[in-house]
Amino acid sequence: MSYLKNLNKLKFTGMVKRREEEIKKASDIMIPDNIAYKANRIAAALHPAYQDLIIEKMVMEDELTCSYYLIADKQAGCQKIAYFQAGQYLNVELNIEGHHFNRPYSISSSPRQAKEEGYYRLSISLMKGFIAPDYIWENWKVGTRVRVSAPLGTSTYNRLRDGKKILALIGGNGVTPFVSLAHTIADGDIDAEMLMLYGNKDLKSALFREELQQLVDQCDKLKIVDVLEEEVREGCEHGLIDADLIRKYRCDDDTSLFVCGPQAMYDYLNEQLVKMDIPRKYWRLEIYGQYNEPSRLADYPQEKKDEVYRLKVTQGEITYEMACPAGTSLMNAIEQSGIRIPVHCRCGYCGFCHSRLVSGEVFMPEFLDHRRQADKIYGYIHPCICFPLSDVEIEIPLYKN
Numbered sequence: 001m002s003y004l005k006n007l008n009k010l011k012f013t014g015m016v017k018r019r020e021e022e023i024k025k026a027s028d029i030m031i032p033d034n035i036a037y038k039a040n041r042i043a044a045a046l047h048p049a050y051q052d053l054i055i056e057k058m059v060m061e062d063e064l065t066c067s068y069y070l071i072a073d074k075q076a077g078c079q080k081i082a083y084f085q086a087g088q089y090l091n092v093e094l095n096i097e098g099h100h101f102n103r104p105y106s107i108s109s110s111p112r113q114a115k116e117e118g119y120y121r122l123s124i125s126l127m128k129g130f131i132a133p134d135y136i137w138e139n140w141k142v143g144t145r146v147r148v149s150a151p152l153g154t155s156t157y158n159r160l161r162d163g164k165k166i167l168a169l170i171g172g173n174g175v176t177p178f179v180s181l182a183h184t185i186a187d188g189d190i191d192a193e194m195l196m197l198y199g200n201k202d203l204k205s206a207l208f209r210e211e212l213q214q215l216v217d218q219c220d221k222l223k224i225v226d227v228l229e230e231e232v233r234e235g236c237e238h239g240l241i242d243a244d245l246i247r248k249y250r251c252d253d254d255t256s257l258f259v260c261g262p263q264a265m266y267d268y269l270n271e272q273l274v275k276m277d278i279p280r281k282y283w284r285l286e287i288y289g290q291y292n293e294p295s296r297l298a299d300y301p302q303e304k305k306d307e308v309y310r311l312k313v314t315q316g317e318i319t320y321e322m323a324c325p326a327g328t329s330l331m332n333a334i335e336q337s338g339i340r341i342p343v344h345c346r347c348g349y350c351g352f353c354h355s356r357l358v359s360g361e362v363f364m365p366e367f368l369d370h371r372r373q374a375d376k377i378y379g380y381i382h383p384c385i386c387f388p389l390s391d392v393e394i395e396i397p398l399y400k401n
């Protein structure tokens with residue numbers, strides 16, 4: 001702030017004129033395409049369009065979760081994996097029976113491991129009936145080549161925005177970004193304290209519990225409290241992570257809430273956090289994956305939930321038509337029809353799937369609607385969080401890779 005106060009305000013007033021003079025002085029010769037400036041090289045290294053990786057190692061974390069260690073696939077032209085911040089995810093490309101899918105998975109290893117040891121760890125739980133994890137479990141082996149996005153997502157700690165303390169509200173497998181964050185705090189790469197409220201059915205089903213305990217034992221900035229739904233145990237909380245528990249453990253106003261867990265937990269916390277009057281800037285909700293059950297929300301028109309609608313999709317010069325059940329997102333219907341669409345987060349945050357609603361009515365969960373005001377006015381939507389309430393027609397962006 002003191003730096004800003006010392007700025008010469010008069011100097012700013014001449015900025016436009018000075019810029020125009022500099023532009024006039026510049027050469028007319030076009031910059032050749034093959035020159036890579038340092039800033040461009042750094043940007044490309046930090047935000048590559050995609051990364052070709054190879055599975056170096058697999059570790060079973062429990063009988064339903066496997067960690068995949070992914071390193072740069074040099075043969076495919078990827079020299080180094082991109083740096084990331086704890087809490088970010090990779091969007092994994094999958095080609096299942098000729099259909100292209102993308103699924104975001106949080107990175108459970110630390111930024112330091114990426115930088116010094118050259119790997120990302122993705123920990124993926126088998127979920128019967130879900131296409132992507134089923135496919136990964138059956139097909140990914142040591143040596144499998146995988147294409148992923150650059151690290152993405154904003155559920156990261158930033159002292160300019162976040163409190164000095166973090167209260168992590170963790171539901172089951174939502175623990176993966178917190179393992180990364182705990183490592184980062186223990187490594188001294190983030191200066192914050194973190195108390196993890198870790199919700200599970202019972203202690204034995206808590207994923208990465210030993211790894212977290214080791215970090216807690218070596219770093220006094222980390223604490224963990226188990227919240228067990230079906231087990232009563234000394235030193236643990238019993239029940240669900242609810243408003244009372246948040247009040248009990250959020251002792252300092254300068255505390256950010258970082259949340260990752262199942263969608264029912266988000267539905268509940270979204271209601272509770274509003275009532276608790278905790279400023280919005282102090283919530284960091286990491287919702288990864290597609291929102292799947294709109295009919296669970298109070299404002300969903302229940303009489304529509306079993307309908308099947310027509311979805312008309314125009315991409316460039318081509319128009320497609322397909323069926324879209326009311327409980328299926330437009331994005332899922334599009335992908336299941338074999339159409340490729342730009343996608344990263346699948347939950348309304350990144351804006352990559354930004355599309356124009358030409359006609360029809362859609363439902364979108366309010367807490368996932370992160371569109372700009374202009375998008376709302378001019379009829380743009382994010383198909384990843386939209387569910388049809390009538391026949392719908394949309395224009396989607398072209399897919400480039």
Ligand code: FES
Nearest residue numbers: 344346350351384
């Ligand atoms: S994929 Fe991110 S907003 Fe739709």
